[in-house]
Amino acid sequence: MHSDFTMKLLYLSGFNKLRLFNGKAKGYAEFINAKKRVPAYADFLDSQEFSYPSFNGLVPNLSEIPLMDKVNYIKKYKLEERCLNGKIPNKNVVIDESSGSSGTATNWARGRYERQVNAKMIAFGMRSLFGDSPVFIINAFALGAWATGVNITMSCVKFAKIKSTGPDKIKIAHTINDFGKNHQYIIMGYPPFLKSLVDEVNIDWRELDVSFILGGESMAEEMRDYLIKKGIKKIYSSLGASDLELNLAAENDFTISLRRLLRSNELLRKRILNYDGAMPMVFQYNPADFLIDVRENGELVFTICRSGYISPKINYNIYDKGHVLQYQELLAICKELNIDEGQLIKSKTDLPILFHYGRADMTVSFYGANISPVDIQEVIYSLPKLVETVHSFHIQTLEDEQGDKGLVIALETNERKGALDANVPELQQAFFNNLANINQDFREARKMLSSVNQIQIVFYAFAEGPFSDADIRIKAKYVD
Numbered sequence: 001m002h003s004d005f006t007m008k009l010l011y012l013s014g015f016n017k018l019r020l021f022n023g024k025a026k027g028y029a030e031f032i033n034a035k036k037r038v039p040a041y042a043d044f045l046d047s048q049e050f051s052y053p054s055f056n057g058l059v060p061n062l063s064e065i066p067l068m069d070k071v072n073y074i075k076k077y078k079l080e081e082r083c084l085n086g087k088i089p090n091k092n093v094v095i096d097e098s099s100g101s102s103g104t105a106t107n108w109a110r111g112r113y114e115r116q117v118n119a120k121m122i123a124f125g126m127r128s129l130f131g132d133s134p135v136f137i138i139n140a141f142a143l144g145a146w147a148t149g150v151n152i153t154m155s156c157v158k159f160a161k162i163k164s165t166g167p168d169k170i171k172i173a174h175t176i177n178d179f180g181k182n183h184q185y186i187i188m189g190y191p192p193f194l195k196s197l198v199d200e201v202n203i204d205w206r207e208l209d210v211s212f213i214l215g216g217e218s219m220a221e222e223m224r225d226y227l228i229k230k231g232i233k234k235i236y237s238s239l240g241a242s243d244l245e246l247n248l249a250a251e252n253d254f255t256i257s258l259r260r261l262l263r264s265n266e267l268l269r270k271r272i273l274n275y276d277g278a279m280p281m282v283f284q285y286n287p288a289d290f291l292i293d294v295r296e297n298g299e300l301v302f303t304i305c306r307s308g309y310i311s312p313k314i315n316y317n318i319y320d321k322g323h324v325l326q327y328q329e330l331l332a333i334c335k336e337l338n339i340d341e342g343q344l345i346k347s348k349t350d351l352p353i354l355f356h357y358g359r360a361d362m363t364v365s366f367y368g369a370n371i372s373p374v375d376i377q378e379v380i381y382s383l384p385k386l387v388e389t390v391h392s393f394h395i396q397t398l399e400d401e402q403g404d405k406g407l408v409i410a411l412e413t414n415e416r417k418g419a420l421d422a423n424v425p426e427l428q429q430a431f432f433n434n435l436a437n438i439n440q441d442f443r444e445a446r447k448m449l450s451s452v453n454q455i456q457i458v459f460y461a462f463a464e465g466p467f468s469d470a471d472i473r474i475k476a477k478y479v480d
Contacts, residue, residue: 130186
């Protein structure tokens with residue numbers, strides 16, 4: 001991992017079976033290491049009355065190892081107990097915390113080795129996406145103790161100019177105006193913030209070379225279309241988790257072309273996607289570094305296979321929903337459906353493809369229909385009036401005195417917009433018609449409603465109503 005050449009060898013096509021076997025072998029080694037050296041994990045296994053997984057020939061059956069998560073492992077044991085030898089090293093350790101968007105913020109410890117490996121992977125990935133030309137990175141993720149702020153800055157400083165502004169539109173605008181047009185800018189941040197940056201800052205983005213790296217939550221493909229029309233050159237998303245690693249999987253030109261093909265080709269969509277609703281994010285990942293076990297309920301369980309992490313994670317459930325497709329399987333499906341491979345940008349590697357639908361516990365149930373934030377985001381981007389107006393949204397279900405359920409979508413107008421200039425009843429009808437087109441279950445649920453008033457959109461001025469306590473530094477909370 002000392003050069004791009006040796007890094008590229010890790011991703012050569014034709015070796016994915018070897019990468020998968022390597023990942024399972026390394027995952028088993030991490031299990032043995034954690035069982036011997038991590039007090040919390042040894043106690044956790046004892047409490048589950050588990051000793052060792054069985055083998056299928058030379059391959060360990062890692063799915064037999066008990067699942068760990070925030071409740072049964074992270075919150076049960078102190079941070080020191082979850083580290084090797086029951087202590088946090090005295091130096092070369094960064095303590096950061098998750099945003100707390102799903103509850104109380106949690107502390108995580110990252111040692112020097114894992115930060116070095118992650119930094120090299122980020123540098124290699126950036127060169128693969130943007131080439132070898134110098135880049136000026138603006139880190140618009142939340143600064144302070146959050147993982148994306150501290151670790152992203154430290155990871156990027158070795159290969160780029162970087163300014164960490166945090167989510168501050170005025171500072172970002174001043175930075176671009178001060179340094180001028182002769183830079184290749186890459187701005188990193190949460191999708192809603194970067195959209196509001198484009199909408200609300202007085203900059204002609206078409207005159208600049210600005211690209212976005214998005215993280216923290218999913219985005220609709222229509223958001224990419226919208227931002228590109230505004231002048232943003234390239235837009236890529238990354239999948240990370242404070243619990244595990246900052247960069248577990250990533251978009252590239254191939255995965256974006258696949259997602260766009262899925263959007264336009266219903267046959268391929270029906271053949272590949274496992275769940276109804278909005279389009280999942282599409283990533284590639286390295287199974288030699290991160291094993292992903294897809295459970296029967298669609299939850300993704302991760303094992304970090306890299307050695308040297310001071311707080312190992314084996315079969316860790318972050319309660320995200322998705323599934324995995326091998327690259328060769330995709331090509332076979334395209335051939336079966338007579339889809340010209342030329343419609344896809346050729347992948348540089350045969351790494352497996354991860355379809356990521358978001359958090360399994362971040363949906364609202366309404367008459368049996370599971371409605372996710374990504375569904376609502378896709379509806380907003382299907383209606384030009386809302387795209388230009390809406391800053392954020394919130395999904396809520398209510399129940400009246402008669403026991404009838406209601407679905408309320410609260411929409412927050414952006415900071416620079418005044419009162420909405422639109423026919424709200426007409427916009428409401430279009431909104432729920434489009435939601436019905438996206439989400440088949442909602443289409444059926446709507447037939448059971450006794451009154452059209454059971455489904456509503458409600459507009460709020462910026463930072464009012466359910467948005468009054470929103471914190472721009474952390475991920476938006478779309479569902480209570």
